[in-house]
Amino acid sequence: MLNWRVAETAREVAGLGTVTGDRAEAPTSELLGLMGARMNFERNAEIFGEEEPADYLYKVLSGAVRICKLMSDGRRQIGAFYLPGDVFGMEPGEVHRFAAEAIADSSILIVKRSAFIIAARRNSGMVAELWTETMTHLQQAQEHMLVLGRKNAQERIATFLLEMARRLSKQGAVELPMPRQDIADYLGLTIETVSRTLTQLERDGVIAMPASRRIVLRNQTTLDRLNDTLAA
Amino acid sequence: MLNWRVAETAREVAGLGTVTGDRAEAPTSELLGLMGARMNFERNAEIFGEEEPADYLYKVLSGAVRICKLMSDGRRQIGAFYLPGDVFGMEPGEVHRFAAEAIADSSILIVKRSAFIIAARRNSGMVAELWTETMTHLQQAQEHMLVLGRKNAQERIATFLLEMARRLSKQGAVELPMPRQDIADYLGLTIETVSRTLTQLERDGVIAMPASRRIVLRNQTTLDRLNDTLAA
DNA sequence: CGTGCGTTTGAGTGAATTCAACGGCTGTGG
């Protein structure tokens, strides 16, 4: 997919060109080959860990990679599989939010990422910001996969409330802009389950609902625990 | 988050700077204000539809937006909520893969995206490609949310098999690089359900499994139907 | 010929769904 050469057409820039056939071994272009190092990883070896500094970008040359996130009780969500030709490790922040591990013995090309961020910024601050924004959305999407793939209804609601509180908090209370059906479709639940779970959290004194769209977070600790965040 | 001015520090480039407080109305910077147009959308109005050309980027000035995807039987998955300050609409391809709708009456800044892609490409083909790759991953992540949020076990397995066939097809048969546990954690299922579902698909003649890691897709139509793809 | 790992199969359980009804606003019109 990404051959590390300058794309010639808009279609290629858009990532739609250069049909890839057999991807068992992806080509290492001169350009990046010079900048990076080739490393081999054994099956199940960690390529980078969650919360480790995100100083490099990675390209799969052969083998396969998974990125995954663990909950404190061991539940795991794999965010993506990367196969030969795929580039991964792009992060909007300073650290990786997922761990990356080799699924099979794999050869990986590793390059410093700072050069790209700096290049993007030097030439166009706006491009740098848009790229960063894209990486942020990617991160949020991958976080949300953990919610959809591995969390129960109560945990989903807790995560949702904390997300909303963080993003639009009016100090203490959250004013939800969306109806229950939208929350349900976001969290992969039914409207009834959303309603029941909110009611239960209110009965337990974790939240208060002066109105159906207005939610007061009463017990942050419990919400954090349900969200699997006690440290972070 | 993204104030449309050139970031001054690496931390800002990384999207970690500029603490945002009340986001009820995001600032419209000069830079982009000049380039774009402000538009208002009523509650539930469509901002762009699935499969429509992705010619613009969007920034929420006030209100709230959802991006969502519908299955043919009406099941819906919301991929993200966008609140004031958020930029959305970045696509690696020529068309949007999600629809965007206003949740409440909203004011949206709209700018042509081509300028950014071209700027990124002119200055650094590699930055353009990395950004595109990031957008591709974002798209895949959002597609996967539909799987995790709304599909049953059979549909998840079908989608997974088609994805793997597309990405590493050796003509007809798929050689899976990962164990059942990884498939389970990717699809948000248990290893037992993965196994049972594969066995059932084999009994139904939809696939064949000459070995546990080798899968032959026998009935593409059924898989496509389970994947909710008859046209696309 | 065991040992260990990955996978499959079976039986019973449970969390979220489905189906159904009801409650509470808000705005409109008699």
Add this chain to the structure above:
DNA sequence: CCACAGCCGTTGAATTCACTCAAACGCACG
């Protein structure tokens, strides 16, 4: 002012799909 319709949200009862717990199978390897 009240009646009513139309949403939106809540609550209840029964069902179901995937999960949990448990055991067995097959295959590679020493």
